[in-house]
Amino acid sequence: MFCPKCGNGDQTPETYCRQCGTFLPDLTKPAKKEQPASEHIKANLFFSALTILTSFTLATLLYIFMAFRPDTHVLIYITAGFLLAIGGWHIQTLVRSILLRKQLKRWGRLGTEKQLDGELGLPDERELKEADLSSVVPASVTEETTRHLADHRKPSP
Numbered sequence: 001m002f003c004p005k006c007g008n009g010d011q012t013p014e015t016y017c018r019q020c021g022t023f024l025p026d027l028t029k030p031a032k033k034e035q036p037a038s039e040h041i042k043a044n045l046f047f048s049a050l051t052i053l054t055s056f057t058l059a060t061l062l063y064i065f066m067a068f069r070p071d072t073h074v075l076i077y078i079t080a081g082f083l084l085a086i087g088g089w090h091i092q093t094l095v096r097s098i099l100l101r102k103q104l105k106r107w108g109r110l111g112t113e114k115q116l117d118g119e120l121g122l123p124d125e126r127e128l129k130e131a132d133l134s135s136v137v138p139a140s141v142t143e144e145t146t147r148h149l150a151d152h153r154k155p156s157p
Contacts, residue, residue, distance in 0.1 A: 041101050048094040055087035 001024060002009050003017040011017055013026035062080040066072050 030047040037104060038101075041097055041104070044097045045094065045101070048090045048097060050088050052094065055083040055090070059083035059087070 001013055003011055003013045003020060003024060005022040006020040008015060008017055010017040013024055013028070016023055058138055064085070067080070071134055078101045120126050132141045
């Protein structure tokens with residue numbers, strides 16, 4: 001391995017350059033391990049539930065301790081309303097995550113590391129479609145045109 005900064009050769013990855021001290025990462029290792037869908041859904045369920053609990057608790061506490069007093073500012077009511085709206089939004093996120101988890105379990109894909117759409121016969125949107133070669137112009141046509149243009153540009157004697 002060569003140092004990208006000074007160019008010194010015969011370096012070991014995951015160490016520092018012996019000449020300039022630059023860290024030399026191992027570029028053959030993947031940068032980030034991809035997590036299965038079950039991990040993403042589990043995290044989404046947890047954070048949605050935590051947000052629902054927190055937002056409704058804070059809105060309730062605001063109403064209990066601050067609301068309906070003569071000196072209560074209108075921003076207290078607006079803040080409590082926003083907290084209720086956030087909680088409501090995360091309820092629908094939680095429900096959608098639960099439905100997604102059920103659907104993935106039904107397909108037998110939840111918890112598996114290898115998640116290929118081809119296994120279930122589902123179309124893969126990342127695949128390229130078959131090439132349409134009906135509008136391709138052969139190279140000889142363009143060569144003849146270029147040669148013909150070159151003949152016309154020559155000045156006549």
